[in-house]
Amino acid sequence: xxxxxxxxxxxxxxxxxxxxxxxxxxxxxxxxxxxxxxxxxxxxxxxxxxxxxxxxxxxxxxxxxxxxxxxxxxxxxxxxxxxxxxxxxxxxxxxxxxxxxxxxxxxxxxxxxxxxxxxxxxxxxxxxxxxxxxxxxxxxxxxxxxxxxxxxxxxxxxxxxxxxxxxxxxxxxxxxxxxxxxxxxxxxxxxxxxxxxxxxxxxxxxxxxxxxxxxxxxxxxxxxxxxxxxxxxxxxxxxxxxxxxxxxxxxxxxxxxxxxxxxxxxxxxxxxxxxxxxxxxxxxxxxxxxxxxxxxxxxxxxxxxxxxxxxxxxxxxxxxxxxxxxxxxxxxxxxxxxxxxxxxxxxxxxxxxxxxxxxxxxxxxxxxxxxxxxxxxxxxxxxxxxxxxxxxxxxxxxxx
Amino acid sequence: xxxxxxxxxxxxxxxxxxxxxxxxxxxxxxxxxxxxxxxxxxxxxxxxxxxxxxxxxxxxxxxxxxxxxxxxxxxxxxxxxxxxxxxxxxxxxxxxxxxxxxxxxxxxxxxxxxxxxxxxxxxxxxxxxxxxxxxxxxxxxxxxxxxxxxxxxxxxxxxxxxxxxxxxxxxxxxxxxxxxxxxxxxxxxxxxxxxxxxxxxxxxxxxxxxxxxxxxxxxxxxxxxxxxxxxxxxxxxxxxxxxxxxxxxxxxxxxxxxxxxxxxxxxxxxxxxxxxxxxxxxxxxxxxxxxxxxxxx
Numbered sequence: 001x002x003x004x005x006x007x008x009x010x011x012x013x014x015x016x017x018x019x020x021x022x023x024x025x026x027x028x029x030x031x032x033x034x035x036x037x038x039x040x041x042x043x044x045x046x047x048x049x050x051x052x053x054x055x056x057x058x059x060x061x062x063x064x065x066x067x068x069x070x071x072x073x074x075x076x077x078x079x080x081x082x083x084x085x086x087x088x089x090x091x092x093x094x095x096x097x098x099x100x101x102x103x104x105x106x107x108x109x110x111x112x113x114x115x116x117x118x119x120x121x122x123x124x125x126x127x128x129x130x131x132x133x134x135x136x137x138x139x140x141x142x143x144x145x146x147x148x149x150x151x152x153x154x155x156x157x158x159x160x161x162x163x164x165x166x167x168x169x170x171x172x173x174x175x176x177x178x179x180x181x182x183x184x185x186x187x188x189x190x191x192x193x194x195x196x197x198x199x200x201x202x203x204x205x206x207x208x209x210x211x212x213x214x215x216x217x218x219x220x221x222x223x224x225x226x227x228x229x230x231x232x233x234x235x236x237x238x239x240x241x242x243x244x245x246x247x248x249x250x251x252x253x254x255x256x257x258x259x260x261x262x263x264x265x266x267x268x269x270x271x272x273x274x275x276x277x278x279x280x281x282x283x284x285x286x287x288x289x290x291x292x293x294x295x296x297x298x299x300x301x302x303x304x305x306x307x308x309x310x311x312x313x314x315x316x317x318x319x320x321x322x323x324x325x326x327x328x329x330x331x332x333x334x335x336x337x338x339x340x341x342x343x344x345x346x347x348x349x350x351x352x353x354x355x356x357x358x359x360x361x362x363x364x365x366x367x368x369x370x371x372x373x374x375x376x377x378x379x380x381x382x383x384x385x386x387x388x389x390x391x392x393x394x395x396x397x398x399x400x
Numbered sequence: 401x402x403x404x405x406x407x408x409x410x411x412x413x414x415x416x417x418x419x420x421x422x423x424x425x426x427x428x429x430x431x432x433x434x435x436x437x438x439x440x441x442x443x444x445x446x447x448x449x450x451x452x453x454x455x456x457x458x459x460x461x462x463x464x465x466x467x468x469x470x471x472x473x474x475x476x477x478x479x480x481x482x483x484x485x486x487x488x489x490x491x492x493x494x495x496x497x498x499x500x501x502x503x504x505x506x507x508x509x510x511x512x513x514x515x516x517x518x519x520x521x522x523x524x525x526x527x528x529x530x531x532x533x534x535x536x537x538x539x540x541x542x543x544x545x546x547x548x549x550x551x552x553x554x555x556x557x558x559x560x561x562x563x564x565x566x567x568x569x570x571x572x573x574x575x576x577x578x579x580x581x582x583x584x585x586x587x588x589x590x591x592x593x594x595x596x597x598x599x600x601x602x603x604x605x606x607x608x609x610x611x612x613x614x615x616x617x618x619x620x621x622x623x624x625x626x627x628x629x630x631x632x633x634x635x636x637x638x639x640x641x642x643x644x645x646x647x648x649x650x651x652x653x654x655x656x657x658x659x660x661x662x663x664x665x666x667x668x669x670x671x672x673x674x675x676x677x678x679x680x681x682x683x684x685x686x687x688x689x690x691x692x693x694x695x696x697x
Contacts, residue, residue, distance in 0.1 A: 049593060049596075049597065053597075054597075057439075057443055057445070060442070060443055061439065064438075064439075064442050065413070065414070066415075066435065066438070066439075071431060071432075072415050072435045075431065075432040075435035075436065076435050076436070076438075076439050078432070079435065079436040079439055079447075079600040079601060080439070080600060082601050083593070083596040083597070083601050084450075084596075084601075085603045088601075088603055200490075200495075201489075201490055201492065204490075204492060204495050204496065204499070204516070205513075208499065208509055208512055208513050208516075209509060211503065212496075212499035212500060212502070212503060259589060274590070310642065314644075314645075315586075315587065315588050316588070318588050319479060
């Protein structure tokens with residue numbers, strides 16, 4: 001009963017004031033059940049998803065006799081509180097911190113208790129990237145200009161040549177268009193109801209009324225398979241002007257492909273699948289820029305794809321998803337490596353689609369070292385320099 | 401709760417008892433895992449097991465069912481798994497026949513309908529089976545849940561909290577004995593938080609050298625110490641390398657078994673080449689392993 005010591009210690013030292021804040025620790029509580037409740041609050045304040053039910057179950061464990069041994073008590077709380085391998089690591093530290101903190105040590109450092117790896121509140125990141133530096137100035141003016149011609153013009157304008165004012169406007173248009181795109185893709189998948197197997201269940205049920213003759217046939221179409229999509233977005237310096245719209249584009253795709261995995265890369269690879277599930281784009285950008293210390297720097301595509309294959313390939317390339325690469329192919333790394341990794345990737349993907357903003361330029365040929373090396377393993381190669389070309393993707397994806 | 405208390409569990413009162421009992425069925429579990437299993441039995445909460453392939457996630461369900469002397473009901477998940485193959489379906493052929501047979505009787509339409517939608521015509525799929533068990537609580541294994549669709553996960557959520565299933569034509573069926581549920585996942589996708597919250601969680605990783613030797617010894621009782629040491633050491637080294645498919649414990653056992661079956665008493669150049677296919681499952685891996693084996697001798 002090692003961990004009960006702090007409780008005794010507190011009585012001896014005469015510190016009886018109990019702090020009701022969330023950061024209460026074992027030595028501040030009076031009974032073991034109070035300690036367990038306090039511990040679950042402690043865990044919650046460190047980002048664990050621990051509710052009343054979990055607390056109750058923790059108390060149940062104590063009742064079942066798991067309390068008599070420190071280790072089994074820890075293990076059982078671990079099984080109840082943790083929901084992922086990462087949380088299991090953090091839990092160990094939390095457990096120690098909560099049950100083993102000696103009040104004597106705490107006097108000076110009371111305010112500094114923090115555990116590595118917990119979910120701290122997001123800092124407000126400064127965003128000076130994605131080509132959208134100062135946005136306030138022309139907001140009003142931008143709204144005055146609109147109309148069909150304007151929309152058409154903007155749809156064809158290269159992202160990199162947009163003026164500040166146009167960016168705002170195009171964002172609005174893009175949002176609308178992307179929403180439609182998601183909707184249309186959905187609808188297209190739902191069609192062809194007429195085909196498919198006969199649904200015996202409904203047919204038989206109806207046939208009873210006709211004395212057992214199956215007059216009305218009900219059919220059951222194959223449930224459209226939801227495609228899995230893996231997106232790799234280049235956020236290096238050369239892509240700066242495009243990344244913002246492309247990221248927004250990825251967010252739009254997310255609504256349609258429920259199993260969407262997204263990554264950004266420049267010199268290293270970062271998984272953003274979880275982050276883009278949040279609904280507000282500016283919030284998403286904040287988080288991503290915070291995670292990425294290498295926005296708008298050089299590109300090592302080959303190494304990043306290698307990292308993807310190594311780290312996530314086994315997990316995410318199951319069941320051959322479509323892989324979408326958004327990059328200009330300007331690689332500072334070794335083109336041979338890129339070529340090799342692309343072949344590996346292609347072997348496990350259903351289809352590799354490469355969208356290159358530079359392809360929209362007149363007279364562009366994929367001669368850049370990286371692009372040239374990657375091209376043999378790319379199934380379809382398209383441009384992505386303006387809104388119209390992004391919307392094109394609808395057709396490509398619908399066919400796949 | 402109307403669900404009755406389950407008997408065999410009463411015999412198990414501590415985690416050490418679980419470790420001992422599991423050992424009888426050749427399953428090596430550490431204190432932490434045993435505690436989790438103990439909670440599964442006591443709190444009647446589903447257990448979510450995650451970890452790489454081949455470390456005994458599925459095996460524990462089998463062993464647990466033997467230990468509790470109860471039935472194991474298994475549902476293998478896959479993309480596109482639907483209610484018809486997971487919960488229940490009507491036996492349509494039989495129903496059609498039933499309707500034909502009733503043609504000349506004077507039964508009303510309602511009576512006829514009632515007849516062909518009775519228990520007799522119901523095909524029970526694993527989930528329904530698991531809550532219709534009459535004798536004692538079964539072990540329900542829902543394998544590789546990460547492969548199923550999110551819709552199915554949502555359905556499961558409902559089942560795991562109330563343990564009842566509604567069939568429109570028959571009514572609601574409640575579990576007489578709440579099954580012990582074990583869910584496994586390889587983490588190919590993140591499961592929903594809601595589902596995770598309803599489960600206990602445990603991560604099974606690759607075992608340490610000592611533990612793996614213990615496991616292989618349990619599963620392949622005839623193995624000699626020297627061979628055992630070599631096999632496990634090799635597999636542990638494989639796991640440190642970058643391979644297309646990292647071998648799990650089940651591959652170690654396969655390898656040990658195939659070496660013994662071929663009459664080898666040690667891992668040498670010949671036996672290594674002959675049997676490598678039972679532990680490494682890709683040609684690149686095999687070539688890489690061979691090169692390294694001959695380089696290091």
